[in-house]
Amino acid sequence: MIKHTLRAAGRVTSPGLRCFSGTPGGEIIEDVFERAGSTHLTQQASLYVHWPYCLRRCSYCNFNKYIPRSNNNHIMTECLQQETETLLQLSQVSCITSVFFGGGTPSLAQPSTISAVLETVSRHANLSDKAEVTLEVNPTPVGMSKLEDFCHAGVNRFSIGVQSLQDEDLKILGRDHSSHQALQTIEEARRLCPGRVSVDVMFGRPKQSVESWEKELSDLLRVCDDHVSLYQLTLERGTQLFKQVQSSEMTVPADDVTAEMYQCARRSLHQHGFQQYEVSNFARHNAVSEHNMSYWKGRQYIGVGPGAHGRFVPLGEGSVIREARTQTLEPDVWILEVQQRGHGTRRRIHLSHLDFLEEALVMGMRMTEGITHKHWQLFCPQLSLNEVFGMSIDVQEFLQSEQLILDDRGLRCSWDGLALLDSMLPSLLLELETQILQRPQSDHQADAQTEKTIHPR
Numbered sequence: 001m002i003k004h005t006l007r008a009a010g011r012v013t014s015p016g017l018r019c020f021s022g023t024p025g026g027e028i029i030e031d032v033f034e035r036a037g038s039t040h041l042t043q044q045a046s047l048y049v050h051w052p053y054c055l056r057r058c059s060y061c062n063f064n065k066y067i068p069r070s071n072n073n074h075i076m077t078e079c080l081q082q083e084t085e086t087l088l089q090l091s092q093v094s095c096i097t098s099v100f101f102g103g104g105t106p107s108l109a110q111p112s113t114i115s116a117v118l119e120t121v122s123r124h125a126n127l128s129d130k131a132e133v134t135l136e137v138n139p140t141p142v143g144m145s146k147l148e149d150f151c152h153a154g155v156n157r158f159s160i161g162v163q164s165l166q167d168e169d170l171k172i173l174g175r176d177h178s179s180h181q182a183l184q185t186i187e188e189a190r191r192l193c194p195g196r197v198s199v200d201v202m203f204g205r206p207k208q209s210v211e212s213w214e215k216e217l218s219d220l221l222r223v224c225d226d227h228v229s230l231y232q233l234t235l236e237r238g239t240q241l242f243k244q245v246q247s248s249e250m251t252v253p254a255d256d257v258t259a260e261m262y263q264c265a266r267r268s269l270h271q272h273g274f275q276q277y278e279v280s281n282f283a284r285h286n287a288v289s290e291h292n293m294s295y296w297k298g299r300q301y302i303g304v305g306p307g308a309h310g311r312f313v314p315l316g317e318g319s320v321i322r323e324a325r326t327q328t329l330e331p332d333v334w335i336l337e338v339q340q341r342g343h344g345t346r347r348r349i350h351l352s353h354l355d356f357l358e359e360a361l362v363m364g365m366r367m368t369e370g371i372t373h374k375h376w377q378l379f380c381p382q383l384s385l386n387e388v389f390g391m392s393i394d395v396q397e398f399l400q401s402e403q404l405i406l407d408d409r410g411l412r413c414s415w416d417g418l419a420l421l422d423s424m425l426p427s428l429l430l431e432l433e434t435q436i437l438q439r440p441q442s443d444h445q446a447d448a449q450t451e452k453t454i455h456p457r
């Protein structure tokens with residue numbers, strides 16, 4: 001089952017993908033693209049680049065990050081370039097539509113690293129001057145002082161990890177900046193990239209109330225630019241915060257309180273001219289994140305760097321099957337692998353037709369526009385949205401209670417339904433699986449194959 005919640009929407013968790021041997025899955029995917037006249041889907045991809053280092057560990061975070069023991073900027077740069085080159089050649093994509101430098105703390109990297117990676121991309125694929133190039137920034141004085149150089153290196157969008165505007169809360173979260181520094185960084189980023197600055201904020205934090213959240217959000221909306229990501233704090237097993245809550249040293253708001261926080265934030269953002277376009281993302285003046293949209297629309301993406309993941313067809317080795325790839329997590333091991341074989345791919349899994357549709361469903365339903373008939377037809381020409389979901393009793397209930405909408409535009413959540421998406425997904429996935437597996441064997445051969453993980457070469 002695919003793990004998705006209202007939390008870090010940009011976090012593309014690895015679905016519990018079933019893996020298959022042989023080629024039928026690929027034939028199906030190729031068929032889908034061929035029949036839909038969209039072979040360009042295998043010629044384009046977005047690129048995610050992971051910088052795995054942070055100055056310290058925030059108390060709530062379980063992303064793939066490490067405290068650096070020494071300065072290895074030079075080796076990291078070489079390896080990121082090498083892996084970018086290898087995976088671009090493997091995918092044979094001719095166009096990279098967006099680049100996202102995430103982490104960890106990529107604002108700790110040198111601007112020269114960013115430009116070196118972008119130059120490598122441009123040597124092997126078309127990277128338009130207009131393509132969105134985002135860098136995540138921790139709003140520390142060091143991060144802020146490098147923003148201009150990052151722009152010269154090719155970055156044209158900043159995503160700033162503000163998290164909170166309360167200094168006391170920033171301390172509890174273990175952040176390495178103050179709210180004043182966050183405000184200064186937003187101002188500087190807006191000066192450099194007007195209209196292309198995003199802020200990440202978390203709610204459901206220890207000691208937070210709906211009233212304090214409303215006040216904090218209204219302060220933020222006075223200074224922020226045109227994009228806001230709101231993440232519900234998730235207590236991740238193994239983190240310091242998780243232990244503090246387990247031992248009752250710290251408490252977090254109850255579920256009904258965080259649900260109220262989410263709804264009040266949605267209303268408030270709406271009043272300030274922001275359109276919600278995804279569970280956690282809001283934009284005005286059309287400043288949607290193209291990179292994240294490519295995930296939600298089920299497009300190809302390549303993941304470079306320790307722990308990065310990707311979804312693409314490795315055409316370069318003659319394959320026609322979309323794969324889910326994950327790079328080695330630990331930076332020192334990843335570096336050795338890249339030096340030895342040009343990439344640090346740890347896991348490759350063939351995506352069957354059903355896996356592919358499950359991902360398209362889970363990701364697509366996160367968008368307020370949902371899944372249009374045209375979008376679905378591209379991935380599943382043999383069964384329409386009405387054929388898959390129209391007969392399901394559960395889906396009928398969601399439609400009647402107006403949590404879901406299925407009309408001539410497609411399938412999507414209503415305003416209320418979007419907050420309940422996680423509770424609807426199991427029924428939607430079950431219905432999809434039932435309908436696909438009921439098709440004649442030739443239509444879903446891939447789903448009947450033996451499970452197999454491919455060993456990276």
Ligand SMILES: C[S@@+](CC[C@H](N)C(=O)[O-])C[C@H]1O[C@@H](n2cnc3c(N)ncnc32)[C@H](O)[C@@H]1O
Nearest residue numbers: 008060061063103104136161200231232233234
């Ligand atoms: C992994 S961080 C990387 C960017 C940068 N280092 C930072 O902290 O801002 C990306 C975003 O994930 C979100 N995030 C991380 N851990 C989370 C958690 N446990 N619950 C909800 N959101 C989380 C934060 O909002 C953060 O801005």
Ligand SMILES: C[S@@+](CC[C@H](N)C(=O)[O-])C[C@H]1O[C@@H](n2cnc3c(N)ncnc32)[C@H](O)[C@@H]1O
Nearest residue numbers: 008010011048102103159198229289303308309
């Ligand atoms: C939580 S999102 C924040 C995006 C931000 N709100 C924005 O609109 O630009 C970004 C984080 O997700 C994770 N992430 C995104 N794409 C990834 C990929 N392909 N592989 C690994 N991690 C990824 C990284 O930890 C990254 O810091």
Ligand code: SF4
Nearest residue numbers: 054057058061103104
């Ligand atoms: S700075 Fe970002 S990536 Fe690093 S520990 Fe904190 S939340 Fe996680």
